[in-house]
Amino acid sequence: MNKFDVCVIGAGPSGYAAAMRALDFKKKVILIERNQVGGAGVHDGALSSKTWWELSRDYFTLRKHGKAFNFKVPEIPFQKVKAEVLKATSERKDLLEFHMTSMNNNGQDLLTFKRGEAKLLSKNNVEILGDNGAEVIEADNIILATGSRPRKLPNLPIDEKIVVTSDGIHNWTEWPKSMVIVGAGVIGCEFATIFSNFGKTQVNLIDKGERILPFEDGDVVDVIENNLEEKHVLVHRNSKLIDMKIVNGEVEYELEYDNGEKKKFQVEKALVSVGRIPNYENLGLQEIGVEIDARGIIDDLTQTSVSNIYAVGDITADIALVNVGELEGRYAIERIYGKPLHKLIYENISTIMFLAPEVAGVGFNEIQAKQKGINYKVTSLRYSNISRATAMRNTQGFIKLLVTNDDKMKILGMRVVGEHASSAIQAVALLISMDKGVEELAELIHPHPSIIEGIQECARMLLGKSMLKPTVLLESMACKTCVGGVYENIIY
Numbered sequence: 001m002n003k004f005d006v007c008v009i010g011a012g013p014s015g016y017a018a019a020m021r022a023l024d025f026k027k028k029v030i031l032i033e034r035n036q037v038g039g040a041g042v043h044d045g046a047l048s049s050k051t052w053w054e055l056s057r058d059y060f061t062l063r064k065h066g067k068a069f070n071f072k073v074p075e076i077p078f079q080k081v082k083a084e085v086l087k088a089t090s091e092r093k094d095l096l097e098f099h100m101t102s103m104n105n106n107g108q109d110l111l112t113f114k115r116g117e118a119k120l121l122s123k124n125n126v127e128i129l130g131d132n133g134a135e136v137i138e139a140d141n142i143i144l145a146t147g148s149r150p151r152k153l154p155n156l157p158i159d160e161k162i163v164v165t166s167d168g169i170h171n172w173t174e175w176p177k178s179m180v181i182v183g184a185g186v187i188g189c190e191f192a193t194i195f196s197n198f199g200k201t202q203v204n205l206i207d208k209g210e211r212i213l214p215f216e217d218g219d220v221v222d223v224i225e226n227n228l229e230e231k232h233v234l235v236h237r238n239s240k241l242i243d244m245k246i247v248n249g250e251v252e253y254e255l256e257y258d259n260g261e262k263k264k265f266q267v268e269k270a271l272v273s274v275g276r277i278p279n280y281e282n283l284g285l286q287e288i289g290v291e292i293d294a295r296g297i298i299d300d301l302t303q304t305s306v307s308n309i310y311a312v313g314d315i316t317a318d319i320a321l322v323n324v325g326e327l328e329g330r331y332a333i334e335r336i337y338g339k340p341l342h343k344l345i346y347e348n349i350s351t352i353m354f355l356a357p358e359v360a361g362v363g364f365n366e367i368q369a370k371q372k373g374i375n376y377k378v379t380s381l382r383y384s385n386i387s388r389a390t391a392m393r394n395t396q397g398f399i400k401l402l403v404t405n406d407d408k409m410k411i412l413g414m415r416v417v418g419e420h421a422s423s424a425i426q427a428v429a430l431l432i433s434m435d436k437g438v439e440e441l442a443e444l445i446h447p448h449p450s451i452i453e454g455i456q457e458c459a460r461m462l463l464g465k466s467m468l469k470p471t472v473l474l475e476s477m478a479c480k481t482c483v484g485g486v487y488e489n490i491i492y
């Protein structure tokens with residue numbers, strides 16, 4: 001029987017990162033994947049949806065300029081865009097595969113890749129069921145990185161053709177004339193943005209509550225909702241989906257609103273995006289004593305209740321992000337083979353939501369600060385005050401910075417809504433992780449003209465030395481305290 005130091009199950013972002021980190025420790029590793037290398041980080045997930053988003057944004061910009069400069073933008077077939085998306089995902093998969101093979105050609109010969117379905121037979125034995133039958137291997141340590149899958153609602157006729165999850169969008173062959181999206185979370189809103197950007201589909205979005213993206217601050221959501229509605233997206237607010245069926249190859253659905261009113265709608269296609277569930281079944285975990293509760297595997301900083309078995313990435317059912325999965329994958333290996341240099345903390349994660357415009361975030365938003373009972377100072381600046389945005393001829397958006405309500409003004413979090421938002425987040429993420437205040441940020445020389453200059457102006461506002469003054473530009477700048485949920489302007 002082949003014996004390994006580490007067996008990693010799943011070659012998505014978290015498993016791949018774990019396997020590569022184990023090689024740094026010169027360990028003998030086996031990486032097992034039942035489907036495609038890259039997992040949802042590449043296929044029907046992060047990279048594919050971001051390629052859709054980038055292409056849709058380019059096309060929307062072209063349509064906008066077409067209107068402004070009076071030229072006609074050619075139609076773009078669905079199949080052409082889909083082919084480009086699949087080209088992007090196979091480029092990434094090929095790179096990851098080439099990289100794996102080259103690691104061994106480097107003379108290390110430490111990495112074995114196996115294609116097949118893995119299942120634990122004991123705490124050290126894993127069965128791999130591949131095309132050529134079953135094989136059993138032995139490993140000192142096991143990393144579970146089997147990811148997650150779309151959550152399905154039992155009463156919905158999901159056939160991955162007409163009613164799809166994010167796994168089935170590539171089964172479509174043409175732009176739907178109309179579609180409904182069930183679930184106004186990140187995936188739902190990103191695809192509402194994508195399809196409305198291309199302008200070929202009437203998009204309806206079902207939202208259980210008062211507003212989309214319920215976990216995000218109201219001022220952020222307002223910008224996104226307005227833009228979606230300008231692109232004719234119909235947001236069904238405060239509504240419950242009570243029925244959906246496929247009739248003559250199209251979708252009929254019925255909503256019940258909070259006021260008791262019921263209404264029927266017809267659309268060509270439906271996308272269901274109501275969260276994801278971890279893949280921990282059929283791995284033989286319960287049989288060998290890995291503790292599992294209703295949410296999924298119980299882990300203590302990646303280690304499960306069986307001490308040589310670790311769980312990383314989406315399987316742990318907490319935060320489902322590529323960067324978090326990769327971090328956990330590396331961390332688990334560092335725990336096994338040496339002391340991790342950094343603690344595994346989740347408070348300081350940078351995120352981007354790919355909407356119109358993009359929304360970047362790090363640390364707390366106002367909802368989270370209030371939930372934790374934290375009093376804070378908050379400063380905000382609209383893009384209309386930033387030269388780069390003026391040059392882009394697109395001043396929609398704002399920056400919002402939260403700091404502690406004391407003299408230290410330690411950074412608690414930031415949200416940026418607007419063009420280049422994602423490029424604006426890193427400096428602040430670093431300051432939060434270094435437990436620093438706004439002084440450092442205010443004095444650093446930033447490139448000009450850039451969106452990040454706006455963050456610096458926010459820091460200066462808090463120090464009472466911004467160039468533009470919030471006392472004058474009342475509509476587009478603000479600097480306040482929030483104590484017990486009550487706001488008060490800060491006057492310097």
Ligand SMILES: Cc1cc2nc3c(=O)[nH]c(=O)nc-3n(C[C@H](O)[C@H](O)[C@H](O)COP(=O)(O)OP(=O)(O)OC[C@H]3O[C@@H](n4cnc5c(N)ncnc54)[C@H](O)[C@@H]3O)c2cc1C
Pocket residue numbers: 009010011012013014015032033034035036037038039040041042044045046047049050116117118119145146147148166187279283312313314315319320321322323325
């Ligand atoms: C539409 C969409 C958009 C997203 N956009 C973003 C984004 O913009 N940014 C971001 O950070 N995150 C995004 N995510 C989330 C991100 O894709 C996941 O958090 C990430 O892929 C999780 O990585 P993972 O390695 O834990 O799991 P996965 O990527 O799911 O990989 C798990 C792998 O394990 C394999 N596997 C499962 N069971 C077995 C078994 N028994 N034997 C062998 N192999 C097995 C699977 O085939 C899969 O390849 C998005 C997700 C979706 C669905």
Ligand SMILES: NC(=O)c1ccc[n+]([C@@H]2O[C@H](COP(=O)([O-])OP(=O)(O)OC[C@H]3O[C@@H](n4cnc5c(N)ncnc54)[C@H](O)[C@@H]3O)[C@@H](O)[C@H]2O)c1
Pocket residue numbers: 153182183184185186187188190206207208213214241273274275276319320321351352353354
């Ligand atoms: N840009 C990014 O970083 C990015 C992009 C896409 C996905 N992701 C990751 O993937 C995860 C899954 O995304 P998601 O959008 O599926 O989940 P989500 O948790 O973000 O959103 C699910 C939404 O569905 C709603 N919902 C739940 N049950 C419903 C029902 N019965 N009827 C109507 N609505 C219902 C919820 O209220 C919620 O708004 C995210 O949590 C995120 O971690 C990240």
